[in-house]
Amino acid sequence: MLKIGIVGGTGYTGVELLRILSQHPEVNIEAITSRKEAGMDVAQLFPSLRGRIELKFSDPAEANLEKCDVVFFATPNGIAMKQVPSLLDAGVRIIDLAADFRIKDIAVWEKWYGMPHACPELVAEAVYGLPEINRDRIKTARLIANPGCYPTAVQLGFLPLVESGAADLDHLVADAKSGVSGAGRNAEIHTLFAEAADNFKAYGVSGHRHLPEIRQGLSQAAKHPVGLTFVPHLTPMIRGIHATLYVKLLKEVDLQALYENRYVNEPFVDVLPAGSHPETRSVRGSNLCRIAVHRPQGGDTAVILSVTDNLVKGAAGQAVQNMNLMFGLPETLAITHLPLFP
Amino acid sequence: MLKIGIVGGTGYTGVELLRILSQHPEVNIEAITSRKEAGMDVAQLFPSLRGRIELKFSDPAEANLEKCDVVFFATPNGIAMKQVPSLLDAGVRIIDLAADFRIKDIAVWEKWYGMPHACPELVAEAVYGLPEINRDRIKTARLIANPGCYPTAVQLGFLPLVESGAADLDHLVADAKSGVSGAGRNAEIHTLFAEAADNFKAYGVSGHRHLPEIRQGLSQAAKHPVGLTFVPHLTPMIRGIHATLYVKLLKEVDLQALYENRYVNEPFVDVLPAGSHPETRSVRGSNLCRIAVHRPQGGDTAVILSVTDNLVKGAAGQAVQNMNLMFGLPETLAITHLPLFP
Amino acid sequence: MLKIGIVGGTGYTGVELLRILSQHPEVNIEAITSRKEAGMDVAQLFPSLRGRIELKFSDPAEANLEKCDVVFFATPNGIAMKQVPSLLDAGVRIIDLAADFRIKDIAVWEKWYGMPHACPELVAEAVYGLPEINRDRIKTARLIANPGCYPTAVQLGFLPLVESGAADLDHLVADAKSGVSGAGRNAEIHTLFAEAADNFKAYGVSGHRHLPEIRQGLSQAAKHPVGLTFVPHLTPMIRGIHATLYVKLLKEVDLQALYENRYVNEPFVDVLPAGSHPETRSVRGSNLCRIAVHRPQGGDTAVILSVTDNLVKGAAGQAVQNMNLMFGLPETLAITHLPLFP
Amino acid sequence: MLKIGIVGGTGYTGVELLRILSQHPEVNIEAITSRKEAGMDVAQLFPSLRGRIELKFSDPAEANLEKCDVVFFATPNGIAMKQVPSLLDAGVRIIDLAADFRIKDIAVWEKWYGMPHACPELVAEAVYGLPEINRDRIKTARLIANPGCYPTAVQLGFLPLVESGAADLDHLVADAKSGVSGAGRNAEIHTLFAEAADNFKAYGVSGHRHLPEIRQGLSQAAKHPVGLTFVPHLTPMIRGIHATLYVKLLKEVDLQALYENRYVNEPFVDVLPAGSHPETRSVRGSNLCRIAVHRPQGGDTAVILSVTDNLVKGAAGQAVQNMNLMFGLPETLAITHLPLFP
Incomplete structure (x- = not known):
C-alpha cells in the first residue's frame, strides 16, 4: 500500500483527492494537513466523508510527510516550492496541483505569479503531468506539475x-x-x-x-x-x-x-x-x-x-492518474467513476 | 453473475440504475427496454454512459425478460402490475420502483392512483422494500415494492x-x-x-x-x-x-x-x-x-x-440494496459511492 | 422633494433601496455612506445602476445626514442605535432596516443580539414598520423599526x-x-x-x-x-x-x-x-x-x-412603503414594480 | 392612447410584453390572443400579473385585431406572415417578434426556416427593427421585423x-x-x-x-x-x-x-x-x-x-422601443426599468 500525504486539504481539490483516494485500493492516506484546521475531524469540515474518513487535519509541522511515498500539494500557489526540496531529498515523490512547477521559463512564471521562485533548479526537472503528452516521462518522475x-x-x-x-x-x-x-x-x-x-x-x-x-x-x-x-x-x-x-x-x-x-x-x-x-x-x-x-x-x-x-480531470483525478503511472499501477485504477447524471 | 432486466430505462431512475449496476461486480445487465427508443444505443440517450454501457434499448416484446434472475421496473405507475404476474410465474424476482405494490389497501390505492389495480392478489404478497423495517422479509421476497x-x-x-x-x-x-x-x-x-x-x-x-x-x-x-x-x-x-x-x-x-x-x-x-x-x-x-x-x-x-x-436511497440505490439482500450478496455491494461534493 | 440619506449602502438592501428610490418621483438621494468605499462611484460597485445614479459613496463623517428629511439605515445590527439619537434631535426621521429597534424587551434583544443596547429609551418610541398592523402609528412616527x-x-x-x-x-x-x-x-x-x-x-x-x-x-x-x-x-x-x-x-x-x-x-x-x-x-x-x-x-x-x-417587501420595499406613509405620499408610490417573470 | 393587440401571448416574450406594456402610460391592451388558452384569465397563467392585468386570452378569430393601432406577434415562426397582410390592409401597424420578416433573401429564409414564405412581397417593405441602425426608417414603417x-x-x-x-x-x-x-x-x-x-x-x-x-x-x-x-x-x-x-x-x-x-x-x-x-x-x-x-x-x-x-433588448423591450419610435413617443418611454440586482 502506498503511503499518501496531502498538504492543504481544506479546498475543493483537497476534498476531491479524499473522495478519490479513500476509494483507491492501493493507498493509505497517512496525513492531511491544514494549518488552520489542525485537530479538526476531516469529516466535520466535509460531511460528505462522514463514516468513510477517520482522519483529523494535522499541523503541517507534525505530519511526518517525509515518511510518505508520495505527497500531493493541494495548496495555494507558492507553498509547494518551499517544501518540495526537502521532501524530494527524503525520497518522497511529489504531485503539485498548484502552479509552482508548470512554467519552464522562470521569468515568465515570476511575472504571472508575482513572486520570486523558491527553487528554480527543480522546475527543469519537473514533468508536466498531462499523460496524453508525457506518459512515459511521468512514470519515472520525482516531481509532477499537475496541469491547471x-x-x-x-x-x-x-x-x-x-x-x-x-x-x-x-x-x-x-x-x-x-x-x-x-x-x-x-x-x-x-x-x-x-x-x-x-x-x-x-x-x-x-x-x-x-x-x-x-x-x-x-x-x-x-x-x-x-x-x-x-x-x-x-x-x-x-x-x-x-x-x-x-x-x-x-x-x-x-x-x-x-x-x-x-x-x-x-x-x-x-x-x-x-x-x-x-x-x-x-x-x-x-x-x-x-x-x-x-x-x-x-x-x-x-x-x-x-x-x-x-476538479477531476482538471485537478484531483488527473493527479491520481499521474500517481498510478508513477507507481506502476493500472492507469485507470480508482478513477473510473461514472458521471453523476442528472 | 445475476442476470438483470430493466423495464423502462429512459427516465432518471433508469439511468441511475444503469450507473449503479454497470459498476456492480455480481450482475450482468441482459436487457433494458423502451418502447419509444427501441434500437437506440443507451449511451446515445445518456452520454454519461459512453464507453461503459454497450447495450441498446430493446423492444419490451422482444426482451426475453423471463430469463432474467431479477427485473427492475422503472416505469410509470400502472405498468408493472400488468407484467409482473407472468414474470413471477416464470420464476423471475421483481423490484418495482413505481407505486403499483406499495399500498396494501386496494381501495386506497385505486383512489389515489386513479385506476383499477390489475393484480390485487399480489399486493398482499409484495414486501415494502425499506430495509430498515423489513430487512428479513426482503431477503426471501419474490416481489419488492420499492418505496417512494x-x-x-x-x-x-x-x-x-x-x-x-x-x-x-x-x-x-x-x-x-x-x-x-x-x-x-x-x-x-x-x-x-x-x-x-x-x-x-x-x-x-x-x-x-x-x-x-x-x-x-x-x-x-x-x-x-x-x-x-x-x-x-x-x-x-x-x-x-x-x-x-x-x-x-x-x-x-x-x-x-x-x-x-x-x-x-x-x-x-x-x-x-x-x-x-x-x-x-x-x-x-x-x-x-x-x-x-x-x-x-x-x-x-x-x-x-x-x-x-x-434518485439513490429514494429510488435506484435502495432498489439495488434490496437486490443485494434478496440474492444473499453483501448489503452494501456497489452502493458505497461517496457523495459528490461540492 | 424629500431629502434622503442612506447609511450603509454596499449591501443588498442598500442597492435595492437605490433601485427603488432612484425611480421614486418625490425624493432626492442626498447621500449614501460607506466607510469602506468612500469616494467610489456607486455605479462602479453596482453596475446595474450605471447611467442612473451619479452619486459617490460618502464618508459617514462628512455626509451631513442631519440635513435630510429621512435617513435609512441599511447597516449591520448595532450601528443605527448609536447614530439615531443625534439625528432625531436634528429633526430627521429614521427608518432602520436592521434589528436595533424591533424588540421591545431590552433584555430579550440583548440576549439574542449579544450586545448592550445603546439607546433603550428610544426602543419604546420606535414603531414596528409593518403597515398591515401599524399603519396609523407609522404615519406619525419619528423612528421606524423595519421588520425582518x-x-x-x-x-x-x-x-x-x-x-x-x-x-x-x-x-x-x-x-x-x-x-x-x-x-x-x-x-x-x-x-x-x-x-x-x-x-x-x-x-x-x-x-x-x-x-x-x-x-x-x-x-x-x-x-x-x-x-x-x-x-x-x-x-x-x-x-x-x-x-x-x-x-x-x-x-x-x-x-x-x-x-x-x-x-x-x-x-x-x-x-x-x-x-x-x-x-x-x-x-x-x-x-x-x-x-x-x-x-x-x-x-x-x-x-x-x-x-x-x-429584499423588497422583506426589506427595502417595505421601508419605502413606510416612508410614503410617514410623509403623506400615496402608499404605493414607486413600489408598484411588476415581478420579473420568468 | 394607443390600442394594442398581442397575438400569441402565452410564451416568454408574450408575458414580457405584458409586463412592459401594462406599465406604459400611453397604451391600452385591447386583446391578447391564444388559441389554446382562450377564455382563461391571463393572470391565472402568469400569476406575476395578478391584480394588474384584468384581460382574458381571446380566441384569435374573435379578437378584432384590425381595430388596433399596432399588433405585436409573439408567435412561433410562420404565423405572422399569414395574418399580417390583411391587418396591414386594415391600417394596423405590425411588430413581429418572430423571424418571418427578418431575412431579405427569400430563398435563404426558406432554406433556414424550412417552409415557403406566405407573403414574400412584404419582406422587402419590412424594416429590421434595430434602432441603432434603422432609427429613421423605423419611425415611418408599417411593418417591423424585430431582431432575434x-x-x-x-x-x-x-x-x-x-x-x-x-x-x-x-x-x-x-x-x-x-x-x-x-x-x-x-x-x-x-x-x-x-x-x-x-x-x-x-x-x-x-x-x-x-x-x-x-x-x-x-x-x-x-x-x-x-x-x-x-x-x-x-x-x-x-x-x-x-x-x-x-x-x-x-x-x-x-x-x-x-x-x-x-x-x-x-x-x-x-x-x-x-x-x-x-x-x-x-x-x-x-x-x-x-x-x-x-x-x-x-x-x-x-x-x-x-x-x-x-427577453427585453433581445425581444419585448426592443419591440416597445420600436413602437415608441413608430408612434412619435419618447423612445425610452416605459422601458427604463432598472436591472434587478442581485
Whole structure:
C-alpha cells in the first residue's frame, strides 16, 4: 500500500483527492494537513466523508510527510516550492496541483505569479503531468506539475490540430467557460451564490495565469510558438469546463479521423461522433475529457468543443492518474467513476 | 453473475440504475427496454454512459425478460402490475420502483392512483422494500415494492419517534422539499429550467400520492393509525430531498440516544451529532440518509431533519440494496459511492 | 422633494433601496455612506445602476445626514442605535432596516443580539414598520423599526388566524425557506455558489434571531403569548421567502373568507384563490406578499403558504412603503414594480 | 392612447410584453390572443400579473385585431406572415417578434426556416427593427421585423468595428451564451431544470437560424459580405445573453474611442470603461446592452464583450422601443426599468 500525504486539504481539490483516494485500493492516506484546521475531524469540515474518513487535519509541522511515498500539494500557489526540496531529498515523490512547477521559463512564471521562485533548479526537472503528452516521462518522475483546469481542457482540444500542421498557429482562439468551484473554496464576494447565480461574465480578458501555461504546452506540441487568445468565463454551475476552440485551417484535413486517431488509446479522452455537442454534465464527477470537432458551413474555421470536470480531470483525478503511472499501477485504477447524471 | 432486466430505462431512475449496476461486480445487465427508443444505443440517450454501457434499448416484446434472475421496473405507475404476474410465474424476482405494490389497501390505492389495480392478489404478497423495517422479509421476497422518494426520507426520519411511544401521533407534520429530478424526465412546462430555477413553491398541499404510503408505514410502525400533514415543495436543485419533521412530544425522551440506538447497525442511515443540520449535498449521489434531531428552545416540539438523494436511497440505490439482500450478496455491494461534493 | 440619506449602502438592501428610490418621483438621494468605499462611484460597485445614479459613496463623517428629511439605515445590527439619537434631535426621521429597534424587551434583544443596547429609551418610541398592523402609528412616527424578512412573510401569513381566536396558539409551526441573498453581501464560505447551489439545508434550528421578533408580533396580535417553532432553511435561489405555516384549528373557521376579509384593503397583500400554491417568483422584485390557505384532507390542521421577495417587501420595499406613509405620499408610490417573470 | 393587440401571448416574450406594456402610460391592451388558452384569465397563467392585468386570452378569430393601432406577434415562426397582410390592409401597424420578416433573401429564409414564405412581397417593405441602425426608417414603417435575441447582442457588439474598416471581415467569430428562457416556454426535455441546470453545452454549431440574420446585418453595415463563425451555447441561467466576439484587426484603431463615439447618443447602449467585464445580471430585466472592448496582450485580436437581457433588448423591450419610435413617443418611454440586482 502506498503511503499518501496531502498538504492543504481544506479546498475543493483537497476534498476531491479524499473522495478519490479513500476509494483507491492501493493507498493509505497517512496525513492531511491544514494549518488552520489542525485537530479538526476531516469529516466535520466535509460531511460528505462522514463514516468513510477517520482522519483529523494535522499541523503541517507534525505530519511526518517525509515518511510518505508520495505527497500531493493541494495548496495555494507558492507553498509547494518551499517544501518540495526537502521532501524530494527524503525520497518522497511529489504531485503539485498548484502552479509552482508548470512554467519552464522562470521569468515568465515570476511575472504571472508575482513572486520570486523558491527553487528554480527543480522546475527543469519537473514533468508536466498531462499523460496524453508525457506518459512515459511521468512514470519515472520525482516531481509532477499537475496541469491547471483550463489548460487540460484547452490543450487536449487543440493538440491534434496543432500537431497536424494544418492549423494557423498565430490566431488560435480559446473561449473557455468554468463552473464556480474553479475559483476555489475562498470567502470572496464575487463568487457568492447571490453574485454568481443567474449570471454570466468573462474575466481576466487582459491576461489569465493559464495563458502562458497553455501557450507553453501548445508551442511544444507544435514545435513552434503559437499565438493564442484565451478568454475565461464564469458560468453558474458548480463543476465543469467547456472550452470552445476556434482554429483557422491552412489545408484540408479530416478532423474526425485526426482526433480519433490521436486519442484512440487514451483511456480518458473520448472523441464523440461527428456532429456532437458534449455537455459538461456528461463528465461530472469523472476523469473524462469528451471532445467533438466541427467545421461549420464547410468553411475554413474548425470549431473544437472540449469538456472536463475541473476538479477531476482538471485537478484531483488527473493527479491520481499521474500517481498510478508513477507507481506502476493500472492507469485507470480508482478513477473510473461514472458521471453523476442528472 | 445475476442476470438483470430493466423495464423502462429512459427516465432518471433508469439511468441511475444503469450507473449503479454497470459498476456492480455480481450482475450482468441482459436487457433494458423502451418502447419509444427501441434500437437506440443507451449511451446515445445518456452520454454519461459512453464507453461503459454497450447495450441498446430493446423492444419490451422482444426482451426475453423471463430469463432474467431479477427485473427492475422503472416505469410509470400502472405498468408493472400488468407484467409482473407472468414474470413471477416464470420464476423471475421483481423490484418495482413505481407505486403499483406499495399500498396494501386496494381501495386506497385505486383512489389515489386513479385506476383499477390489475393484480390485487399480489399486493398482499409484495414486501415494502425499506430495509430498515423489513430487512428479513426482503431477503426471501419474490416481489419488492420499492418505496417512494419522499416516503423513504420521511419514514426514516419519523420511525424512532413513532416507535417510541413518546410522540403525539395525531398531529405529525412533514414539510418536505425535493429537487426537480423527482418530477421525472418528462416534457412538462412547470419543470422547465426557466420555470423552476430561482423559484420555490409548495405543491399538492391538498393531497399527494406519497401521503397514504407514508401514513401506512408509520401506522404499522406505531401499531396505531397516525395523523399526518404532508406538504411537498419543489426546490431549484437537481437531486435531493430534505424533510423537516415536527413532532409534539408527550413525555421526556433522549432524542439523540433514541435515534442513535435505532440506527446503530444500519449501514445507510447516519445520525449526526446533536446540533447538526444535514445538507442534501452531503448525500448527493450516495445511498445515505443523514438525520439530525433537535428540540428547539427546550420546548415540547421535536424537529427532525432527514436528507437523502431522491434518485439513490429514494429510488435506484435502495432498489439495488434490496437486490443485494434478496440474492444473499453483501448489503452494501456497489452502493458505497461517496457523495459528490461540492 | 424629500431629502434622503442612506447609511450603509454596499449591501443588498442598500442597492435595492437605490433601485427603488432612484425611480421614486418625490425624493432626492442626498447621500449614501460607506466607510469602506468612500469616494467610489456607486455605479462602479453596482453596475446595474450605471447611467442612473451619479452619486459617490460618502464618508459617514462628512455626509451631513442631519440635513435630510429621512435617513435609512441599511447597516449591520448595532450601528443605527448609536447614530439615531443625534439625528432625531436634528429633526430627521429614521427608518432602520436592521434589528436595533424591533424588540421591545431590552433584555430579550440583548440576549439574542449579544450586545448592550445603546439607546433603550428610544426602543419604546420606535414603531414596528409593518403597515398591515401599524399603519396609523407609522404615519406619525419619528423612528421606524423595519421588520425582518422572515418576520414579514411569517407574520402576514399567521395574522388573520392568530387574531381570529380559532388557532391553537401554543403550537404554531413556521417552516421558512429563504433565498441566499437573505444572508447578505458578506464574504463567507457557506454562501459561496459552490456551497449553496444544488443544495438545501436548515440552519439555526436551535434558535434564530427572527424568532423573538415573530413571537412578539404574533403575541401582540393574539393578545396572548404564543408558542412558536420556527425553522429557517437556505434554498438555492437568489431572492424570495416561502413560509409554510402549520396551525392546529380549535374551532370551525372559513379560512378563505377570513384571509380575504382581513386583507381586502391591503395594497400589497394578495390572497390567492382557494387551492393555490404561490411561487416565490410571482413576487420577485415586487413589494407583494401572496398568501394561500389550505386545510389538507379536511383535517384540523391549517396550512398557510406565504411568499415575499426578501429584499423588497422583506426589506427595502417595505421601508419605502413606510416612508410614503410617514410623509403623506400615496402608499404605493414607486413600489408598484411588476415581478420579473420568468 | 394607443390600442394594442398581442397575438400569441402565452410564451416568454408574450408575458414580457405584458409586463412592459401594462406599465406604459400611453397604451391600452385591447386583446391578447391564444388559441389554446382562450377564455382563461391571463393572470391565472402568469400569476406575476395578478391584480394588474384584468384581460382574458381571446380566441384569435374573435379578437378584432384590425381595430388596433399596432399588433405585436409573439408567435412561433410562420404565423405572422399569414395574418399580417390583411391587418396591414386594415391600417394596423405590425411588430413581429418572430423571424418571418427578418431575412431579405427569400430563398435563404426558406432554406433556414424550412417552409415557403406566405407573403414574400412584404419582406422587402419590412424594416429590421434595430434602432441603432434603422432609427429613421423605423419611425415611418408599417411593418417591423424585430431582431432575434442573439442578433441584437452580436450585431451591437460588432457594428462599430465592421463599419470602421479596421476588421478582417472574413473571419469574425461570435461565441454566444444564452440563458434557457431563450428556448421559449415549450415542453421539451432538453430544457428541463434537471437537464439544463449545473450544465453547459454548445448547440447548433453546424448552423443556427440566427447566423444568416447576423450575417445579413453585418454585411449591410460593412457594405461587404462578411465571414462569420457563430457558436451558440446554453448556460444555466434564466435570462441573459453574453456574446464574446473575436475580430482580427487589420490596422491600428482606438477601440475604446471607436465604440464610445458610435454609441454616444444611444439611450440603450452603454460602453463600459476600458478593462471592464460586463455581467448579464447588470442588464437583467432592462432594455440595455452593455459593451466592453479589449485587446488582450496588445495583440492583433480584439475581443468584444456584449450583454443583453434576451427577453427585453433581445425581444419585448426592443419591440416597445420600436413602437415608441413608430408612434412619435419618447423612445425610452416605459422601458427604463432598472436591472434587478442581485
